[in-house]
Amino acid sequence: MRIERLEATPLEIPFKVSFKHTSADRAKTASVWVEAHATHGGIIVGYGEGCPREYVTGESLKSALDWIARNKSSIVNEVTGLESLKEWVAKQEQTIDKDPAAWCAVELALLDLLGKSQGQSLEALLSLPSLPSAFQYSAVLGDSDLAGFSKQVLKYVSVGFGDFKIKLSGDLEKDSAKIACLNSAGVPVKIRGDANNLWREPSEVIAYLDRLGHPFWALEEPLAPRDFAGMSKIAAHTGIKIILDESFTRAQDLRDIEDTPDLWLLNLRVSKLGGLMRSLDLLKHARSSGIKVIIGAHVGETSVLSRAGLTLAAVADDSRVAMEGAFGTHLLEHDVCDPSLMFGKGGRLCPEEWYFKTGTGCGLNIGEK
Numbered sequence: 001m002r003i004e005r006l007e008a009t010p011l012e013i014p015f016k017v018s019f020k021h022t023s024a025d026r027a028k029t030a031s032v033w034v035e036a037h038a039t040h041g042g043i044i045v046g047y048g049e050g051c052p053r054e055y056v057t058g059e060s061l062k063s064a065l066d067w068i069a070r071n072k073s074s075i076v077n078e079v080t081g082l083e084s085l086k087e088w089v090a091k092q093e094q095t096i097d098k099d100p101a102a103w104c105a106v107e108l109a110l111l112d113l114l115g116k117s118q119g120q121s122l123e124a125l126l127s128l129p130s131l132p133s134a135f136q137y138s139a140v141l142g143d144s145d146l147a148g149f150s151k152q153v154l155k156y157v158s159v160g161f162g163d164f165k166i167k168l169s170g171d172l173e174k175d176s177a178k179i180a181c182l183n184s185a186g187v188p189v190k191i192r193g194d195a196n197n198l199w200r201e202p203s204e205v206i207a208y209l210d211r212l213g214h215p216f217w218a219l220e221e222p223l224a225p226r227d228f229a230g231m232s233k234i235a236a237h238t239g240i241k242i243i244l245d246e247s248f249t250r251a252q253d254l255r256d257i258e259d260t261p262d263l264w265l266l267n268l269r270v271s272k273l274g275g276l277m278r279s280l281d282l283l284k285h286a287r288s289s290g291i292k293v294i295i296g297a298h299v300g301e302t303s304v305l306s307r308a309g310l311t312l313a314a315v316a317d318d319s320r321v322a323m324e325g326a327f328g329t330h331l332l333e334h335d336v337c338d339p340s341l342m343f344g345k346g347g348r349l350c351p352e353e354w355y356f357k358t359g360t361g362c363g364l365n366i367g368e369k
């Protein structure tokens with residue numbers, strides 16, 4: 001297969017509600033969209049997406065587009081199939097470590113293109129088992145005010161969610177009120193917190209959890225990114241698992257914590273980890289070290305990244321303790337494909353409801369943007 005065109009553009013889709021994040025406020029997606037063209041019978045197009053995030057990988061939309069422009073000719077000249085794609089990833093490990101979301105967008109487009117050119121699904125192309133019949137998602141609650149939060153909780157509970165992640169603000173009164181709101185939702189709830197690197201000292205976190213009354217079974221990123229020693233102290237002292245997200249974007253991070261597998265959970269997001277193949281490698285490493293994972297998502301991912309997350313989630317199998325994302329048009333004004341790939345009743349996503357189970361490549365019905 002010869003890549004005839006590789007185009008990267010910004011992808012901006014408005015959100016239905018502005019989604020507040022501790023580190024960023026946005027009202028629309030901020031993604032890189034890649035289209036890769038080849039001729040196979042007629043023209044075939046592969047689609048890819050990446051979510052560059054300053055606060056996760058240090059990337060911006062501009063840096064990601066620049067990275068693709070710089071590496072485009074090498075990719076187009078050297079990648080002709082799955083083997084050469086793998087070779088490119090291995091050879092460029094350090095380059096991709098610095099710009100993982102940029103590469104993710106390219107890689108997903110190339111995998112989609114290869115699948116389509118060979119008449120194979122993503123799973124068949126990568127020699128992976130096919131997708132299970134359903135995936136269970138957990139609900140992620142944004143850092144909105146209490147009124148907005150209660151409304152979100154009611155909505156999630158009415159859909160049938162019982163597994164929640166809340167963003168912490170560090171404002172004790174506000175965070176306590178949110179936890180109380182969840183605990184009075186009228187259904188059994190399981191809660192994990194995401195602090196997005198709010199604190200500096202383990203003692204501050206331990207004291208805060210005491211004041212909250214230890215409501216979480218797991219806590220994401222309480223300290224500065226990669227303060228593994230500090231986070232171990234919190235886990236050992238409280239018995240709460242620590243979820244690594246901003247602290248886990250490359251293979252070295254996993255090597256740094258693999259000796260104490262019981263303390264950690266890893267938040268695997270295909271974009272920040274530099275694409276599906278690198279995510280699959282990291283997942284394999286995590287599983288062999290006995291570390292459980294959460295299949296995560298960036299706010300504003302379209303169906304393309306949600307689809308890649310399904311591949312990862314299926315491989316994770318019983319080492320997966322939660323899934324996030326697949327918001328589709330619950331959050332986006334419109335998606336890149338129709339139907340939009342998203343969770344439904346009970347927070348479940350059933351692949352057989354989409355045609356991609358038999359489709360080729362990512363199998364999504366993506367039209368002209």
Ligand SMILES: [Mg+2]
Binds near residue numbers: 196220221245246267
């Ligand atoms: Mg997080």
